[in-house]
Amino acid sequence: MRLHEAPGAPVWLASGLLAAPGGAAHAFSTRLGGVSGSCFASLNLGHTRGDRMEDVRENYRRLLSAAGLPGADRLVLARQVHGDALRVCTAADAGKGLDRERDFEADGLMTDEVGLTLAVFTADCIPILLYDPVRRAVAAVHAGWRGTALGIAARAVRRMGEVYGTRPEDLRAAVGPGISRCCFVTDGDVPEAMRRALGGAAEPCLFPLPGAPGRWQVDLKGLNRHWLREAGVREIDVSSECTHCRPERYWSHRRTGPARGSMAALIALL
Numbered sequence: 001m002r003l004h005e006a007p008g009a010p011v012w013l014a015s016g017l018l019a020a021p022g023g024a025a026h027a028f029s030t031r032l033g034g035v036s037g038s039c040f041a042s043l044n045l046g047h048t049r050g051d052r053m054e055d056v057r058e059n060y061r062r063l064l065s066a067a068g069l070p071g072a073d074r075l076v077l078a079r080q081v082h083g084d085a086l087r088v089c090t091a092a093d094a095g096k097g098l099d100r101e102r103d104f105e106a107d108g109l110m111t112d113e114v115g116l117t118l119a120v121f122t123a124d125c126i127p128i129l130l131y132d133p134v135r136r137a138v139a140a141v142h143a144g145w146r147g148t149a150l151g152i153a154a155r156a157v158r159r160m161g162e163v164y165g166t167r168p169e170d171l172r173a174a175v176g177p178g179i180s181r182c183c184f185v186t187d188g189d190v191p192e193a194m195r196r197a198l199g200g201a202a203e204p205c206l207f208p209l210p211g212a213p214g215r216w217q218v219d220l221k222g223l224n225r226h227w228l229r230e231a232g233v234r235e236i237d238v239s240s241e242c243t244h245c246r247p248e249r250y251w252s253h254r255r256t257g258p259a260r261g262s263m264a265a266l267i268a269l270l
Helices: 053-067 143-150 152-164 189-203 219-229
Strands: 002-004 012-014 025-029 076-077 087-089 108-111 117-122 126-132 136-144 170-176 206-208 217-220 234-237 263-268
Touching: 025 053, 025 126, 053 108, 053 263, 076 217, 087 152, 108 117, 108 152, 117 126, 117 136, 126 152, 126 263, 136 143, 136 152, 136 263, 143 152, 143 189, 143 219, 152 189, 152 219, 170 219, 189 217, 189 219, 219 234
Parallel strands: 076 117, 087 108, 170 234
Antiparallel strands: 002 012, 012 025, 025 263, 108 136, 117 263, 126 136, 126 170, 206 217
């Protein structure tokens, strides 16, 4: 993935896989290049965290403009609940979350509507963007450890097939910055949830923490890559960036707790 940065502008990442000729406009935001202050400094895109709404709106304006995405009135923001619900979005959803009330809960959004920007929020969890260049459809997915155990990434692939006729082998997937194995240390409940979901296929992503019985390092990016491959996706770009390791660049809930902003992964057909 390529980091886009310029003086006085938002800093964001884009995947060459999604940005290939004829690709989808998209961005994985960082915490840099916005106007928010205090614990939200500076590119906070979380509109329910206590930041000033005028600052959040300006942050969106700046990022959308820099990344070539449609304006804020065409945004659809998810109300995330760490599940595997998916929302099929249409023009009727434009503006929900920022300009209009969100009347649904979902951890994944998908559309074939041109000019509709889908956004999911993260601050350690794994953001996944999907693009079907054949059927012309996109999806944005939020995968925390619970969503990962539920296989939300694979479920999104299947649902795109049901709704848009997407073939998994046509999809391009980008797994954005999130907490990496180095910093995602858990008790045994998380690896057990992965084993229940994936059986032995989960083991390459589960690592006993040396010197700490009952503690584990878990590779959420690797697990989501596995779900995508199992669903038939062949082209997958995975960011190596760990949000917990880079507090100067990313929001990390595990590092700072709730007094923080949020990043977003956004995608739109143009």
